[in-house]
Amino acid sequence: MSGDSPPIRLLLADDQALVRGALAALLSLEEDLSVVAEVGRGDEVVAAARRSNPDVALLDVEMPGLDGIAAAAALRTALPTCRVLVVTTFGRPGYLRRAMEAGASGFVVKDTPARQLADAVRRVHAGLRVVDPALAAETLAAGVSPLTDRETEVLRTARGGGTVADLAGALHLSEGTVRNHLSAAIGKTGARNRAEAIRVAEQNGWLLGE
Amino acid sequence: MSGDSPPIRLLLADDQALVRGALAALLSLEEDLSVVAEVGRGDEVVAAARRSNPDVALLDVEMPGLDGIAAAAALRTALPTCRVLVVTTFGRPGYLRRAMEAGASGFVVKDTPARQLADAVRRVHAGLRVVDPALAAETLAAGVSPLTDRETEVLRTARGGGTVADLAGALHLSEGTVRNHLSAAIGKTGARNRAEAIRVAEQNGWLLGE
DNA sequence: CCAGGCCCCTGACAAATGTCACGGTCGGGA
DNA sequence: TCCCGACCGTGACATTTGTCAGGGGCCTGG
Numbered sequence A, B: 001m002s003g004d005s006p007p008i009r010l011l012l013a014d015d016q017a018l019v020r021g022a023l024a025a026l027l028s029l030e031e032d033l034s035v036v037a038e039v040g041r042g043d044e045v046v047a048a049a050r051r052s053n054p055d056v057a058l059l060d061v062e063m064p065g066l067d068g069i070a071a072a073a074a075l076r077t078a079l080p081t082c083r084v085l086v087v088t089t090f091g092r093p094g095y096l097r098r099a100m101e102a103g104a105s106g107f108v109v110k111d112t113p114a115r116q117l118a119d120a121v122r123r124v125h126a127g128l129r130v131v132d133p134a135l136a137a138e139t140l141a142a143g144v145s146p147l148t149d150r151e152t153e154v155l156r157t158a159r160g161g162g163t164v165a166d167l168a169g170a171l172h173l174s175e176g177t178v179r180n181h182l183s184a185a186i187g188k189t190g191a192r193n194r195a196e197a198i199r200v201a202e203q204n205g206w207l208l209g210e
Numbered sequence C: 001c002c003a004g005g006c007c008c009c010t011g012a013c014a015a016a017t018g019t020c021a022c023g024g025t026c027g028g029g030a
Numbered sequence D: 001t002c003c004c005g006a007c008c009g010t011g012a013c014a015t016t017t018g019t020c021a022g023g024g025g026c027c028t029g030g
Helices: A017-028 A042-052 A068-078 A093-101 A115-125 A133-142 A149-158 A164-171 A175-189 A194-203 B017-028 B042-052 B068-078 B093-101 B115-125 B133-142 B149-158 B164-171 B175-189 B194-203
Strands: A008-013 A033-039 A056-059 A083-088 A106-109 B008-013 B033-039 B056-059 B083-088 B106-109
Touching: A008 A017, A008 A042, A008 A115, A017 A033, A017 A115, A017 B017, A017 B115, A033 A042, A042 A056, A042 A068, A056 A068, A056 A115, A068 A083, A068 A093, A083 A093, A083 A115, A093 A106, A093 A133, A106 A115, A115 B017, A149 A164, A149 A175, A149 A194, A164 A175, A175 A194, A194 B194, B008 B017, B008 B042, B008 B115, B017 B033, B017 B115, B033 B042, B042 B056, B042 B068, B056 B068, B056 B115, B068 B083, B068 B093, B083 B093, B083 B115, B093 B106, B093 B133, B106 B115, B149 B164, B149 B175, B149 B194, B164 B175, B175 B194
Parallel strands: A008 A033, A008 A056, A056 A083, A083 A106, B008 B033, B008 B056, B056 B083, B083 B106
Antiparallel strands: none
16 A cells, blocks of 8 residues: 555446446546456456456446356456456345355445445455455355256246247247246245246346356 | 536435445546535435535436435425436336436436536536437337326236235235236237236336336 | 226136146266 | 166146126216
8 A cells, every 4th residue: 555556457347338437437536546447248358358457357247248257257267367356236145156156356236335345456456355244144044046957047048038838949848847947946946936936046146157 | 617617516316335436436527516415215315405405416216215206306396406317227218208207307328438427417407408319219119108007006016926816915906806907918018928018017117106 | 968998896718837746868976 | 786866758737827708986078
């Protein structure tokens, strides 16, 4: 923090241009931080990082092209020295878990006061981990997704809201199989509906990833 | 814009503290703008505005307590001189329509480049209207909600994802009536499902307000 | 006054959905 | 090796959902 060390180089990834720019403005107020790249899609993160060589990347989870978790994983392998701080709207347990598994160093929800963001960045840059304690507890409580791969896939496809026949067609499965998977998912989520099951799974962040 | 006129006083309302603070930072970079109040709930807008007497209020639509549209209406009656600029994540046709009906002067989606925000604020302050042309066209095309009050209410309640019996209980209606309203809504939205109907109505912004 | 719209209810029906029991394949442990 | 679990499928079944045709009450505008 003594004035003459080079500033921390930041990459910002968020699909909403306005908040992206606003975050850039916010972070640029800090003397020791410098925004060196901004992207609006997950699949542009690695390329931009290669060009600009940031110290810390702030990634949103909900992004077109590639979600922030996957982008974090890709970034970690491409530039292992670059730390990742996930900044997201939704504090879903599964998001946090998967972000950490993907190699993120920090996880911040957009509810947190603006002043804490710069500190989070500095902490992450210093090699520390930044996680909201309450969310961490919730994550432990929620546990890993009980859904099998196929069930997850079926549920994710069902999100669009089609009939069983549609799902069967889209997934190249029999209607009966689709119904079985859905039934299993409904049971495991404790829901009474397909719709409820989708909501539960979504809130827990179980519908992400491949 | 000649340097010595007093700055435009701004009120910011957004439930996500981080973006709220970030927007404040972004707008504070402009010489002629000054953020005089920040709130995180719709039902705090009027009180904060009374205290700080802003020239322009930037309101998010999705907020706890009171949605941004309703807050805009309340603000317009409480402080008619204060202009309203709605800043929202979703460019839903119904949102724009209702924002305008509520007396908003401008409507900006969070996808727009950050640099345009300050200009939008200045335009609104100058008495002009600010609307994304593409979204305006879409709004005209989408038209007013075809749903009757009751249908809207049933659909909004059904969003939570319960069985017909649940809805009937929550709304103090007969199950048959609920089914009839749902059926009508499904027909009017062109959907094939309850779930699809909800999605369509939500995307068009037909599920807001009372 | 009457027509028309919205609201509420009933009852019956077809279609979609959810559940269950069952068999079979395949791969990875014990 | 054998067993277990995930996976795919079938078929039958109960339940829920969506549709339709009615009926009445209430209000509003012509």
